[in-house]
Amino acid sequence: MDRRSLIKTTGLAGVLAAGAAPAIVGAQPAVRWRCSSGFPNSLDTIFGTAVTTAKRIADATDGRFQITVAPAGEIVPMPQAADAVSNGTVECSHTAPFYYVGQDPTWAFGTTVPFGMNFRQFNAWWFQGGGEAQFNQFLAPRNMRYMPCGNTGVQMGGWFRREINTMEDMNGLRFRIAGLGGRVLAAMGAVPQQIAGGDIMPALERGTLDGVEWVGPHDDERLGFNRVARFYYYPAFWEPGASVGFIVNNRAWAALPASYREIFLAAAHEGNNGMMTMYDHLNPIALRRLLAGGTQLRPFQRPILDAAFTAAQRIYSEISGQNPEFKRLHDHYFAAMRPMVNWMRLTEATYDSFIASKLRG
């Protein structure tokens, strides 16, 4: 029913008499936001989560709060997306905060750090353990806040043209990697390159890269990495539960009606778990296809993991000495992580390992 034209023809009494329990409610303004995604629209998982979240928000407001999601680079070049949110060029960006470690390494704690938390630990820290307040305190001077809306879980360690058996094999390796993981690999002798998702394949095909990590079987297959490299390593010790989500301009957020903010929060939280369910459902299916197509699975050897762990601790210590915001986030994050790791090795790990022994193959 078009209530507005009904008012014109019958007046308010007609409106109040029409239909079951009609009501005239507080202002529900039409709001339009633009969202710059950090990802190409070929990725149904990461890009798709921003789109389905925007759809939930639109449907939950009867179409009055519309968020248009644009692929990486369409509104602003991806490296400037955080600045564009900060200065209000766009209201929000759906991206991975650790893409901005070049500005300040503290950004990494919004996504993930080497040898950091897994999916559940990150969510528990963020939503219950004070992580949200800690990280948004870092973003406040930039006039922004972050809301997780998506996670990859522990990622695969990426695609290599030759096997990585010893530390020597890392030497001079030109490897696409994001976030602080690049600094760890550099300390191990590799030459890290931060390249956005859509630009990786061209670099691989030009031969300017020896290897690449992205996310996991489903996304990696979509981007075609299996066509240029054969050895598929695990786990990505630098991305054990990468969070993506909305960086939102604080003025745009404050200007929203209270009920729209509530709907945004619930929908973002839904997307946060929803993207994880997509990966958990799709990755096993894609992995089976990849293995049938000749991909060779390889675990990183323990000495490589040990060396990377040591390098990471040294890097954390160096950055903490120079950057008080990084130190504040680092200390809070790892203090929250340790008791959860110890708890989860009891129930979760014991159970999962028993089940894996029974359902193998």
Place this chain on the structure above:
Amino acid sequence: MDRRSLIKTTGLAGVLAAGAAPAIVGAQPAVRWRCSSGFPNSLDTIFGTAVTTAKRIADATDGRFQITVAPAGEIVPMPQAADAVSNGTVECSHTAPFYYVGQDPTWAFGTTVPFGMNFRQFNAWWFQGGGEAQFNQFLAPRNMRYMPCGNTGVQMGGWFRREINTMEDMNGLRFRIAGLGGRVLAAMGAVPQQIAGGDIMPALERGTLDGVEWVGPHDDERLGFNRVARFYYYPAFWEPGASVGFIVNNRAWAALPASYREIFLAAAHEGNNGMMTMYDHLNPIALRRLLAGGTQLRPFQRPILDAAFTAAQRIYSEISGQNPEFKRLHDHYFAAMRPMVNWMRLTEATYDSFIASKLRG
């Protein structure tokens, strides 16, 4: 501003002139639902999740969709709550579907089954792998649907007054347990008892129980089980990721405005992950207190896990032979689970186990 009294005093023109961007929108009726929780209100985790989800829904609708959550037994006795939803006495219940395995064992697949999926696997099956449609097909003749809103993760195996070292120690053990786990323990010689959360302590104190499982350190401490038993076993192989959520009457659901349904779905999904973050944050803290107070941790020995696994497979086969709905759910569930188990032992398990070795203690 009270828009209704404004209309009385100034007429519609006054309403339209008042404030920034006022709008008269489509019908947003006031809706009131009653929700019978399956849990006592002493549990901030499970009972609390229903309350915070109801609050999110109310706030997202500017107070127009109100759901009142009543503790177990307050509106209807807990064992009759599913029937009360089915016949419309209440619009919904926030509970664990496996409380109704006495009616039909198929109910268990809405919560968890022995040697079933963990938290992430259940969500991936439910939201991406067709689990939702499979389970709600079972509920449709009962005029209900289920929406997950909370999960415990892998639970602790419960409290025992004496150690359980061999299968003989299970013999005659009077043990409180929920869902199909009771049938597995009965096959192993125990005497399972299904008792609602609030009634367990009185039974323990009367001496009519030898042991009890509930959820994990935080809830168990609140209910006081550490005061009557010393040995705390892990993992609960019968509850590896127990889902709780809303059982909703289908007529009440269909009568909701479309935008309220969208808000309910998003808020329930938020609560689904939100309860998991509470447990992951609170359980390690409670466990530390319990251990300081004299609780002794014990793992179930491998021969006990193996015997329980074998018993579970035999029980699944027996029930499947008699109950086609159970067989349909069972086959769908375990077909979805196996590839996820194999995928997660690569990245998640390898990473978690490395980190546990580094952050131990």
